[in-house]
Amino acid sequence: MxxxxxxxxxxxxxxxxxxxxxxxxxxxxxxxxxxxxVSNLIWKVHNWRKLMPRVEIFFATKCNNSSIVVETFAALGLGFDCASKEEIQKILSLGVPPERIVFSNPTKLFSHLTYAAEVGVNVMTFDNEAELYKIQKYHSKAQLLLRLRCDDESARYQLGEKFGACPVTEASGLLKVAKSIGLNVIGIHFHVGCGCVNYMAYYIAIATAKKVFDTGASLGYTFKLLDIGGGYPGEGFRPLDKIAEFINKALEEHFPDNSVKIIAEPGKYCCNxxxxxxxxxxxxxxxxxxxxxxxxxxxxxxxxxxxxxxxxxxxxxxxxxxxxxxxxxxxxxxxxxxxxxxxxxxxxxxxxxxxxxxxxxxxxxxxxxxxxxxxxxxxxxxxxxxxTVINKEDCLLLTEKLQSPFPQDKFTSSLEAFFTGHKNPYSFRQKYF
Ligand SMILES: Cc1ncc(COP(=O)(O)O)c(C=O)c1O
Incomplete structure (x- = not known):
């Protein structure tokens, strides 16, 4: 070609x-x-950061695992949500440090868990007791996020039938088991469902997560991470603004303390x-x-x-x-x-x-x-x-971004062709980051 x-x-x-x-x-x-x-990928990240500066993106790799997408997002400093060993391998191979990966699959294969332990991918989700014992055996240093069932009726794909613990009837019991076997739970995760159009869903889920943070505190945990999952609109005609408003408001009300880190796992929003x-x-x-x-x-x-x-x-x-x-x-x-x-x-x-x-x-x-x-x-x-296409200014911006912290020789595929002849740092950094 x-x-x-x-x-x-x-x-x-x-x-x-x-x-x-x-x-x-x-x-x-x-x-x-x-x-x-590629300029659209960059704009999506820029727009998210502008609307929700407190919420860091951990892109859901499952949504689009093409080199151009993951390389661009790695270059922009995003984290990644990975569901399997293969996804983790792919993201690590870009030079992304393991701390910027969340193993967001509440039911993990043994070998994938062992691999996560080997490569230092520690943050991962769980929603059931058997998984806790598995994690204790194969990755006892894991930093766990309890996945709550919070899906909204409006979502096109409700994930709660398959994943997530009930915040009322199950969360406290699971945290007690985790504590009793010496596992480190560091926070809460939820996913309101893909294609969720009810802005309140995020507000309610964040309020619910806060209650489970309190339960954790009563059991002696100090949670420090809230992962507000995916589900954000991927269609151009549905802007992120309104959802961002509800999320920011919920965070201000329920998580005013900045010592709690907030991340999200948008997929379709970022790349559709x-x-x-x-x-x-x-x-x-x-x-x-x-x-x-x-x-x-x-x-x-x-x-x-x-x-x-x-x-x-x-x-x-x-x-x-x-x-x-x-x-x-x-x-x-x-x-x-x-x-x-x-x-x-x-x-x-x-x-x-x-x-x-x-x-x-x-x-x-x-x-x-x-x-x-x-x-x-x-x-x-x-x-x-x-x-792939990219506009000239974004091309210069990415060139600059890729010089540090990601070694340029890691980006061997489609991005490589953008970098010939563009040596000067470019002022677009100001505009986007
Ligand atoms: C755990 C998890 N996080 C994030 C996503 C991304 O969802 P979306 O593309 O709706 O943002 C999914 C999608 O299935 C998921 O299962």
């Missing part, structure tokens, strides 16, 4: 769509691809809008349905298994054809993914789309969350490659 496009530095008069056009007009370009706007997925229609047919209606059927090169996993659980993506006018006439249509699975279709219902043709490209606008990291090569269709 040509390096000039793989890592394109954009002048101010160019945007990401011009980069997409540049890629798709190459006659050799036949495969689907992602395009990642930075990615676009660009896919091509390779086949087409027109059928007549039960209502004698003509339905256009399009077959494209990405689907549930190589990129858009969430269509299997009825989550839909915003997409549009690259070249067709907005005002074009719409027809009933079904867009299929490339595999043999009939569930591999973009939407359960019939969509209304302009007339499309074989060879047309579709852009999926916000495709950075739980796409790249959840793929398999079912039927032999590979996960699309990732092109």
């Amino acid at each position: 040509a390096m000039d496009i793989r890592s394109l530095v954009l002048d101010s008069n160019k945007d990401i769509y011009s980069a997409i056009e540049e890629i798709i007009k190459k006659p050799s370009q036949d495969e689907p691809f992602y395009i990642c706007d 809008t930075a990615f676009k997925l660009v896919s091509r229609i390779h086949s087409k047919k027109v059928v007549t349905d039960h209502y004698e209606q003509k339905v256009r059927m399009y077959y494209m090169d990405v689907g549930a298994y190589n990129a858009l996993f969430n269509i299997l659980v009825n989550e839909y993506y915003m997409y549009r054809p690259v070249t067709i006018e907005n005002s074009a006439q719409l027809f009933p249509s079904i867009v299929w993914g490339p595999t043999s699975d009939t569930r591999d279709r973009l939407s359960e219902k019939v969509d209304y789309l302009p007339e499309l043709n074989i060879g047309d490209w579709l852009i999926f606008e916000e495709a950075g969350g739980y796409t790249v990291s959840i793929t398999c090569e079912y039927n032999g269709f590979a996960s699309p490659l990732i092109y």
